[in-house]
Amino acid sequence: MIKRFGQLGHTTLELLAGLGRALIILLSAITHMPNIRKGYPLFVKQVYSVGVLSLIIIIVSGLFIGMVLALQGHGVLIDYGAEASLGPMVALSLLRELGPVVTALLFAGRAGSALTAEIGLMKATEQLSSMEMMAVDPLRRVIAPRFWAGLFCMPLLAAIFSMVGIFGSHLVGVVWLGVDQGTFWSVMQGDVDFADIVNGTIKAVSFAFVVTWIAVFKGYDCVPTSEGISRATTSSVVQASLVVLGLDFILTAIMFT
């Protein structure tokens, strides 16, 4: 019994210590916003790496999810003669929920895992140590540009996802299933508020923050062995996905109830 309490205490302490380390990394990343002379080229390089290279998966996923939404939605709405509401249904689903959430999950899998593995491997090959010994802070040089790039790119990717999704639903709903084009767009325009776009953006920024934070922390804090990097990469994706889903529920409860 005492041993179990001891283990519980040990686990709790480890958890708190981990949280402390994560907060230190976050603070350091936030306070080292890329500057024009040195930070900007690093930031741009990371924007390419985590943002531009994620475009394909985001566009393809957005297109198919939009098309599936239109197919499923049309099947239900037509029974009630409400196929005119297909546009707003798809747009609201994407802007409020699917855009930010699915983008965050894909981003965690595509860019988050790459960030964790890259930073972990830099640690295992002593690149971070050598940087420290050259009096260059790896938190400023390695972590901060990646964090800011993730924070910048993911909301843009979520916006692209929603746009492409709406385009996909238009292809299926209007071009294929014959919903009136004018009705599709005008009802959508009437039913989607500016607040929906703002709320979706707030969600996307929040998810970008946690996904990128978890990714860089897991890489920086990993055990510098092949097994350690593999564990860190897996847990980066799993934890980021779970936190995104949990946070989505909380934000939805706050925004839409």
Add this chain to the structure above:
Amino acid sequence: MSDTLVEIKNLTFNREERCIYNGISLNIPKGKVTAIMGPSGIGKTTLLRLIGGQLKPASGDILFAGQNIPELSRSALYEIRKRISMLFQSGALFTDMSVFDNVAFPIREHTKLPENIIEKMVMMKLEVVGLRGARHLKPSELSGGMARRAALARAIALDPELILYDEPFAGQDPISMGVIVRLIKDLNDALGLTSVVVSHDVHEVMSIADYIYIVAEQKIIGQGTPDEIRAQQSPLVRQFIKGEHDGPVPFHFPAKDFKDDLLGGKL
């Protein structure tokens, strides 16, 4: 002015439950090559990391030019590190940069020199290590010896006062080893550096070191010039120098009796 650049006093360092160093003291004289030798796994690299401030000792002082490294603030430590370089065992080159950019890295980070000056500085450093022609290659395209030399060029990029060499000869073929041995000695003499070489390659270290410390069993078991070390009668030192497989430094990792292990059931 003191002739000692680094002074370690009563240093104790533990890794989790295990004691690595138990109250060791040693001095690194200015302008000399000091070697720290000892069997694998006794914490030679740890000692370099302690000098570089990457690890904190449980007790004791590590004075670099009179400043106690474990007590320095983060910013003061980073200032001190501009005067220290470390050559890592793996080279630790940045894999996403060319050899040129690796060597230019510390110069770009710590100076505001124009790119044409940086280019000339880098070329000079690469010329010293014989890799001027390999400046466009990526670290993955270099052999082990070339990577070590490229890392050495990076280590001397800002003309540090102290260079810490972590196992510079490990895994090198005889030619690369000879090249690195010569480079360490030449750089030390030509640039007036102070060098600390951590290694267990007895022959190579003996050929370039001005002073040698042999570390084992959490303490310094022998010290002196290479000739003094060769003349020492301590069984521990003799075993290490001659490379005998068993002796005071045991071949076997501590374990219970072999017979008990075989007959006692559960391992």
